[in-house]
Amino acid sequence: MSKITVIYWSGSGNTEAMAEAVVAGAKAQGAEVRLLHVGEADKDTVLHADALAIGCPSMGAEVLEEAEMEPFISSIESLVTGKPIALFGSYGWGNGEWMQDWVARMQGCGAKVIGEGLIIQNAPDEDGLEACRTLGKELSNA
Ligand SMILES: Cc1cc2nc3c(=O)[nH]c(=O)nc-3n(C[C@H](O)[C@H](O)[C@H](O)COP(=O)(O)O)c2cc1C
Structure with a gap:
């Protein structure tokens, strides 16, 4: 079982x-499957997972949330080579640039990013939730 x-x-x-x-x-x-707020996650969390899904909304000006998520991502960059990772997050008024940058960043670290990064404007509706469930299925089969 993964x-x-x-x-x-x-x-x-x-x-x-x-x-x-x-x-x-x-x-x-x-x-x-374990669900953790980023404040509960550390390097061991990443090392012990077969696959990861990481979610963060677009914050600042098209960047990751800077107090917790950005330092966490920086801390795991050297640990994700070959690891399947699904990225997702909500946004408000932008064009998804934060997700494009994040996907490219993780690919640059050697992670196997699933798809293009799932973005949903504001709160997910039922179609959005189904897209999230599909992402979870794809990750478990990666
Ligand atoms: C401080 C702040 C900065 C934000 N910056 C952006 C942004 O650059 N681009 C964008 O599309 N949305 C931006 N948003 C909107 C959020 O991404 C949006 O409200 C999202 O649904 C929040 O997700 P959450 O409920 O998971 O926090 C920002 C929101 C806040 C509070």
């Missing part, structure tokens, strides 16, 4: 709702 860890930061709950749906999709495939 061990998947879903790690997220969310200010107003939209990315958290996405994270819960990613968990549901991966669990439906029989994966062993």
